[in-house]
Amino acid sequence: MTDTHSTTPTPETGQQTEHDEELRYSFPGDKRATAGASISTTTMVRRLPQLIRRSLALAWHADPRSTLLLLLAQAASGVFGAVALYATTGTLTALLRPGPVSEHLHAAAPSLTLLTASAAFRAALGIAVTTLAGRVAPRVNREADLALIEAGCSAELAAYDEPAYNERWEAADRGAATTPDLLTSAQDVIASTVSLAAATGVLATLHPLLLPFLLLGAVPTAVAAVRTARIHYLASITTGDERQALRIYRWYLIDKGRADQVRSDQVLPFILDKYRQAEARIVTVTDRAGRDAARVSLLAALATGAGAALMWGALLYLVSTGRIGLAAAGSATFALRTAVGGVQGMVGNGARLYRMGLYLDDFFAFLDEAGGHRITRGEIVPGPPKTIEVTALTYTYPGEQQDAALRGIDLTLHRGEVVAVIGHNGSGKSTLLKLLSGLYLPQDGGGQITWDGIPVADLDADALFEQVARVPQEFARWPLRAAENVHLGRHDGDPDEEVKAAAALTGFDEIVRKLRSGWRTLLAQGWQGGAELSGGGWQRAAVARALYRTCRQPGLLILDEPTSDLDPRAEHRILHALRALAPDRITLLVTHNLGNAKLADRILVLDQGRIVQTGTWDELASTEGLFHELLDLQRDRTVPAPRTAL
Template sequence: MEGLRPNSRPGRHRSDGQVRIPEVDPLFGSGIRMTAGWAQHDGAGADLGFWTLLSRLPRLMRISFGLAWQAGHLLLPVAVTAKLLAGAATGAVLLATNAVLVLLLSGPPTLERLTQALPVLLGVAVAGVARSVLSSMGDAVNGKLAPRIDRAATVRLLERAVRVELVIIKNAEFRNLMSAAARGALSARMVTTYAIALVEALTGLVAAAGVLTVLHPLLMPLMVVVTVPSAWGAVRMARARFVSMKRWTELQRQLETLSELLIGSSPAEEVRAHRAGGFLLHHYQRLARLSEAEQARLAGLEARTNLMSDGVAGLARLAMYGVLGALLTSGAVPLAVAGTVIIAIRTGTGHLTALVSAVNDLYEQGLFVQDWKQACDRAEQEAIRGGTIKLDQPPDQIFARNLWFTYPNNEQPSLAGIDMTVRRGEIVALVGENGSGKTTLAKLLTGLYMPQRGAVWWDGRTTAELDRATLFDHVALVAQDFVHWPFTARVNVTIGRSTRRPDAAALRESAAFGRADEVVDRLDAGWETLLAPEFLGGTMLSGGQWQRIGLARAHYRNASVVIFDEPTAALDPRAELEVFDRVGDLAKGGRAVILVTHRLASVRRADRIYVLDRGRVIEHGTHDALMALNGRYAELYSLQAKQHQDSVPSS
């Protein structure tokens, strides 16, 4: 942060009164200071002047108001109109008050004069009630509109995000943008709420100023003189709160991280075994003291600012009373008008303070809404593109020719010049060391990624020509890091084909295929057991148990092309061999199986094995042919065989 030095001591204060927060923290280094994602605009308003903020608001409000109109149609103009009328009613109240004072102060109080004032008093009451009713109506309509804006913004973002190309959705820069957009979807309702509040504050301020101008031309400058100190105090404290909130938020993220490490289940074993609890607590207390000091500093600054602004405002009021006295003495204004002036200035000051607060809040939340709009537009641009040819039947053959692929922001290609073929009823294994391109190639073969050069052909049509939605209908995926859905065991399997009605017979068959039935039989509620330990009644599964659920899910999908990407990483050798026996059964049933693995003992029965190294196929053939070649595959296989002799089946 600006002005903070790396060697600052925790808890000390700088000469300007700000708490020194070290740039280089003993635990977090440069600290948890988000420059992108949901926190990138925290305290952004602190860097700009009030009038600069005001000038930038229309552009930010257009986005939110457009969304509010789509979400609620007439609700937005109704809410704005109600607040406009509520603000305008301030003027009516002041004029009616002035009329009452004129009647009451025009002479000695008598029953006749009071009787004459009753209709005007009734007018004051009616105007006041109308102002309250209109303001409450605006709040009520906005309360109905706000959740609709939430839903509309979030749904629009999710609709576009779910259609984004896989390679883009995994990009770090895009993930940061989506994180900020998720915050922006929530901020859209806040922008609308603040904007509606601003309408009432601005209208009320203008109404108060207009009434004073009507009463006497010199009264308007009096209001400016009296309200300027309060406005200065409000603007200064708004800036200070933004700056303090930014510092406090950074500290709070660090405190929340330490708290989670102290009470979380994942680090619990090491915290205890390594006796790290005291160390973490020490740093928690250190950071908590910094947070306390920052909050104390803000409270002190607020007290000093209020004292200064109130003092100057008091002097301004004395000057105002002097001017009013002179005007009264000269007969320029009657006593009733003087009373109205005091009420109008107090009312105007309140509206001005509300205006300053609304402008600051509007600007910061508007930046998040701008991120939301940017993310929606970017997601639309990066949506999955494909041809119009529908794939109505399983492919007999998939082949790649001169396939090249490079990830965004990378210079070196992940795949270079790949040629390969996968036929229906075959098991094709992709093997190689980590980073060799196995998983990337599998995703290109099934249309999850699109090549930059070359093409993948499904029965004479490239993946670029095919309607990729219908292409995906023929693909099932079992990945090492497949999704652990926080749903019931039944849904975790049947979500493999969520577009069809659940099939009890198919569920039993799939569970038996993956040995997931053995897992479900041990669950208290069977198929209705919630597989989410973070929720009440949820159950935790081991890695191996989840792997069986994943295998059952892929089988239930009943797709013609199945990718197994390290599917047995969490299984013991005996279970692994059984799974690969069943993988062979899938191929015999007419499916094309693409097996991605580094455990070479499991690929002996593959019809073809492709050995990848740094994005290129360096060997391919059957197990026996590759062993006879005595190249890289034979070397890796022999090394693994020595380490896992008990798991290697006999030839």
């Protein structure tokens, strides 16, 4: 997402003038508009077989048996359609020959029987196709969603700071949402193709001269379908940033975490006005696209009508000159109607399939690359680190106006050590912790981090994360049962004892005892049977989660303001637990309460991305510097004198 402060030079002075900025999603290197503008009939024809194969591959992966039955039903339906057309010819031939009516009916009986049976079988197969498609489509959608989620979780954490990643995720999500319709359109193209093939075969036997006239009704429709597909796809791309802004405005207004501020700050009219402005910009583009598409469709309809007139004129000419009989002409009429419907179905559904295929390309590109940020690190499996060393570390978040979050950090951490990290908001503390835990990697030319001498980029990512237990500032409040909020599925057999032991270190066990179903209580207020915890209760759960993890796999324990919402008793309990656990792991503690830093063996003081002081609590408290300044401010509890009465 880009929300930077832009300036442009004025024509008169050449100086920079400021402009108000709006919430917009865009990124450099986006080639989808170029791809959309290059859509042509030839391109569509080349792509359709690939898209049909891709659609069927998705369906086969989701439900191979139903997909096979679906294809067989489609093929059988086409066969019975051809049989019905041939039976129509036999029926008309028998009915239109000279002689008594009774003889005509007797002669037409076999053809009528075949025609009736074919119609019945086609109706039954139509029901089967609809049922099978309804079974496969949601499975395809679920498989696509699962694949997209897995790909998204396989991206580096730094991807979320990139506007390009956010946009590619949205594009891929739209592609995943098209997968059920993609299968339906592919199925319709197959059905139309089979129907066209059957009708073409019948027409070829009646008179080959009729075949070229099918193109007269197909070409204008095909060209119009492709052009309207291009118009709508480009409109979708053009309005993509606005539609994303709508989702964000909507989320901020309805999210529970901000619901109180929406009401107390009376922000609804202001945000709704921004929502309407973005929506108006979308409407302007889509209305223009609708008008352009309507003009193209109107011209195509006129051309198609002219082609149809020529086709039926040719049929009348063949009948009037005796080149085909009256019965054959009747059969040709049915076959032509079937063939024209097949052509139009192929073109219309093919164009729709092609347009959806453009979104599907975004989906598959994201699966292949995870938005260009797939985790591709080394294969070395680390154990619990004895030493973590940081050398000349500098890190800058994406953005034209971003200052470096970290500048030239040099640091060595040892197992058994508790290190407190102190600093103003925005001093780089959280960024440093993410880098130390391997969630971010050092940037090219931005220094190095090693675990026991091995660069973190050379370590297997999952194995590295296995060694890390964290309590971030914004910890997750998982909609899971109380016990699951601690172990998160990482347990062998019955987790109760280990979970209870970790929870006892934070006091979370005391909260659980008051819940309706104890450890089995669902912590998801607003859902059926769900319960809610206080802010302090959730923080105890988050710390218990980290302690449970680090007790199972001692390595690196990171706690970013782990007691900010806790009362003094709970805070005291957790700090003593950290001290007791320290010998077997590297422990990092971020806290704004400088008194809590006394438990640390060493304190790092950060300011504007640099380590400006390091030492023990006593050393820093007795030395002039930022720590001493912060300590004096924290101790200062004086307030202005009350106002005296006049």
